[in-house]
Amino acid sequence: VRTSLGYDMMIADGLEKAADADLIAVPAHLIDADVHPEVVRVLREAAERGAWILSICSGAFTLAKAGLLSGRSATTHWMHAERLAAEFPDISVDPDVLFVEDGRIITSAGTASGIDACLHLIRIELGAAAANVVARRMVVPPQRAGGQSQYIAAPVKERCTDSFAEVTEWMLEHLEEELTIDELARRALMSPRTFARRFKADLGTTPGAWLNRQRLLRAQQLLEESSLGLDAVAAESGFGTAAVMRHHFAKTLDTTPAAYRRAFTVRLSA
């Protein structure tokens, strides 16, 4: 695909690839451009079978023209919000929010809010831990927990609203140590029961599951980026021994640590 952006986009697959996609992301485009009927068909089918559909910026117009937003709440770039509302009266357009989730359709505003929306989706599908890791790697602020509300109005600057940010931060810095609920609860000034309950309510996972996930990610990163031995990697990531680490690799990644490192280095050199 040629673009006017100074680079071309290499598209390896055709539209048929969307037939069983879990997520279809629709980028910004020219608002006045017609949407190809085939694209409309693909989008409608995807919506009907329950796939995630996510638009960024003026991509909301594509969804609107495909009829996916009828009767729904949506948003778009503030520059286009008024027009979207005028052209599609049956859409409840909110011009102030970063993104809106309605059913399995997520619309987002300007470019950066697309990142928020994507992180939001990752949090839903893979959990807050994964979203935090992605956010960290992208060097964007960690996303606020959504609560029950569909809307996440604005990025949150204050740390104090995210009561678990401090604890999880501390946990990440002490991954290699043995962390118990009792200690974490003490550190968070809560009883163990309340800590566990609120942790799950806020982050979507239990403390133990979150810890395991972080340890796994740390181990993966060490396997990717260092040449440490497996025992050292296990120690660094908090698994203690290579046997325990192997156990978790098998359980959630369906590989072994050695195989993972080999596959990764092969992929790099290829």
Added chain:
DNA sequence: ACCACGTACCGCCAGT
């Protein structure tokens, strides 16, 4: 692959 042990988890419930 298996077992034994301890911790984490969660539903329940009484108390605030």
Added chain:
DNA sequence: ACACTGGCGGTACGTG
């Protein structure tokens, strides 16, 4: 009435 807390017990799960 309501929301939240925190202890208890059975069960699932991680660890060795």
